[in-house]
Amino acid sequence: MKTAVDRLTPLGVMILALLREDDMHPYEMIRLMRHRHDDRIVSVTNGTIYHTVARLEKSGLLAEVGVDRDGNRPERTTYTLTDDGHDAVAEWVRRELPLLERPVEFRVALAEAHNLPREDVVALLSLRLSGLARARDELADGIRGARENVADAAPVIEQYLIEIDRARALLAADHDWLAALLERLAHPDFVWGSHEKTDRYLAQREAARS
Numbered sequence: 346m347k348t349a350v351d352r353l354t355p356l357g358v359m360i361l362a363l364l365r366e367d368d369m370h371p372y373e374m375i376r377l378m379r380h381r382h383d384d385r386i387v388s389v390t391n392g393t394i395y396h397t398v399a400r401l402e403k404s405g406l407l408a409e410v411g412v413d414r415d416g417n418r419p420e421r422t423t424y425t426l427t428d429d430g431h432d433a434v435a436e437w438v439r440r441e442l443p444l445l446e447r448p449v450e451f452r453v454a455l456a457e458a459h460n461l462p463r464e465d466v467v468a469l470l471s472l473r474l475s476g477l478a479r480a481r482d483e484l485a486d487g488i489r490g491a492r493e494n495v496a497d498a499a500p501v502i503e504q505y506l507i508e509i510d511r512a513r514a515l516l517a518a519d520h521d522w523l524a525a526l527l528e529r530l531a532h533p534d535f536v537w538g539s540h541e542k543t544d545r546y547l548a549q550r551e552a553a554r555s
Contacts, residue, residue: 349404349405349406349429349433350433350436350437350440352404353433353437354397355386355387355449355450355452355453356387356388356389356393356394356397357397357400357401357406358433358434358437358438358453358454358457359378359383359386359387359453359456359457360374360394360397360398360401360407361401361406361407361426361430361431361433361434362434362457362460363377363378364407364424364425364426364430365426365431365434365460367550368410368423368424368425368426369423369424370421370422370423370424371391371394371395371398371421371422371424372421373553373554374394374398374553375389375391375394376552376553377549377550377553378394380549380552380553381549383456386449386452386453386456387449387453398424401430402424405427405429405430406426406427406429406430406433407424407425407426407427407430408424408425408427409422409423409424409425410423410424410425411423434457434460435460435461437454438454438457438458438460438461439461439465439469441453441454442454442455442458442466442469442470442472442473443469443470443472443473443476444473445473445476445477445480458470459537459538460538462538463530463537463538466530466537467527467530467531470523470526470527470530471527473523474520474523474524474527477516477519477520477523478520480516481513481516481517481520484509484512484513484516485513487509488506488509488510488513491506492506
């Protein structure tokens, strides 16, 4: 039987993560996500946001805390994160960070990794790094074998290897990028987790509310 975390979509996780910052109404979520360019990763439309918020409320991961009206504008319902919703973000990110086969989920998990302790993220991404190294080396070995005579068979013509060679190159680049990130994360000067709200953050929130 699927749990609430199993049913979470990448957009759902990003909405819950927003509510870890503060209570919000869906319109503010939409504006804030667009301002932060989260729509590079997931689809951010009025319909998808309101539909996802309704599903999260039904699952008990967020709850309504009030309805307000500003002038002639439509009523806006404000939502807060429940304890289950708070835990769901961390559980989902922990599950997705080491996995190689879910690229969209990984991008969201990486974007929300700051919701986990630094040492946990380092451990999870180290597992991913090992997986990337194995996948890269397996592809490299396969390409090498295809380019050589095997059991008196002629080598594979190079034009048939370009896609798999691209996949190997992308794995290698991803591996090297992640190795460099892990070095940065290990440094105490790399800000992580809770920190004082910056002027930039406060300006974003104010713009999203208006």
